[in-house]
Amino acid sequence: MGEHSADVAPKGKAAPRRTSIGGRRNPASASAILEAAEAILSETGLAGFSIEAVARRAGAGKPTIYRWWPNRSALLMDVYARQKETVLRVDTGTLEGDLVELLTRLFAFWRDTPAGATFRSIIAEAQSDPASLAALQSFLADRRAYVGEVVARGIARGDLPPKADLPSLVELIFGFAWMRLLTGDIAAPDADHVPDALPARVRLLLRGAAATA
């Protein structure tokens, strides 16, 4: 998966029909489907996202999509996972720097790539489907653990007292980020018009965590 030409039909053109490659999945089909899904999300958002639309765009059969993904939520999750969210990899030397950098990068990732449209759609779908919610909760737990490690590293470095309220800090960071995404509030800071409030949020959180140690 990901190593093959996707054979996604550019809009308006017919791609060669893919056929079976024998008793195994065709990675070209998978790529085509995931890329089509991503393109549609980018172009029309969740409102235009349907299995029908993805199948059409990918030149794939609906049975193929349903064979691998039970519903559109699951497909969304795979689209997001594929977008390689490496933005969380930070190491600026200070905890405050790490958190500011992490969030700055996350917002840019959400803003400048189809990832933002994808992830907000995942959250939306999770409100109407219990299985999707469970998947999202699991995903969140994983991400929280990672950020918890970033914070623990800061503690080890002495940037934060050992008894700082780490669970609250991590929860509030994610609440902040998600809310920015869901309210469409991830525009790039612009020193002339939109001052960057993100560092102030991080500062408040870190000082609060330290003060509750």
Place this chain on the structure above:
Amino acid sequence: MGEHSADVAPKGKAAPRRTSIGGRRNPASASAILEAAEAILSETGLAGFSIEAVARRAGAGKPTIYRWWPNRSALLMDVYARQKETVLRVDTGTLEGDLVELLTRLFAFWRDTPAGATFRSIIAEAQSDPASLAALQSFLADRRAYVGEVVARGIARGDLPPKADLPSLVELIFGFAWMRLLTGDIAAPDADHVPDALPARVRLLLRGAAATA
């Protein structure tokens, strides 16, 4: 609206057919529609919520619903507005008390009434419809202003320094609350199994806000 018997069909029974009451809207129809919408959200969540289902349940015509609400998002907004979110009215004597009480009440409101299902649906719909997002942003601005007043009252009382970072505090409070709702994390605290982490979140936020004054 709200003063009349709704004439909502109990499931399985036929309500008397409503007719026109002359060249104005029939408040009984409006009530029936809003109540049906609320009931469906409670029972099936957003997945079962459709204009068709509401019309059937309310014994109303789809043209009637579309006459008054452009789409299901708008209907959701009215359902939520109708649920009288008075939980924000707090006055415990201290700012920390106020914020803890406010959030405790808000979570109970979301948990114990159809309001939670409604509001999470509103947020979900806002991810696929720009007009719904605009309405949600407006609603949020209003609620932030109110909480800002609660905080300002605390500042006047001396619970928080005058130069506390009020914008960050308010934004983080809402991020926290929304995220709890969206991840299904609003279960009632249970001292034996689920300790109440909410006061710790509030404490961190208040100390952080104070420390950034």
Place this chain on the structure above:
DNA sequence: CAATAATGAAACGAAACGTATCGTTTCTAA
């Protein structure tokens, strides 16, 4: 070569969307 799994095209019945049409009811103004 036969069996198997996979592939996309096509078809299907059901459901929902948003709109149009209809007969009926009620209200208001003349």
Place this chain on the structure above:
DNA sequence: TTAGAAACGATACGTTTCGTTTCATTATTG
């Protein structure tokens, strides 16, 4: 009293999407 207007729910409509089934074809494996 009458005519006109707005509203009401029932019905119908064309379109889209859902999830599933069927089909002919392809490639792989034993």
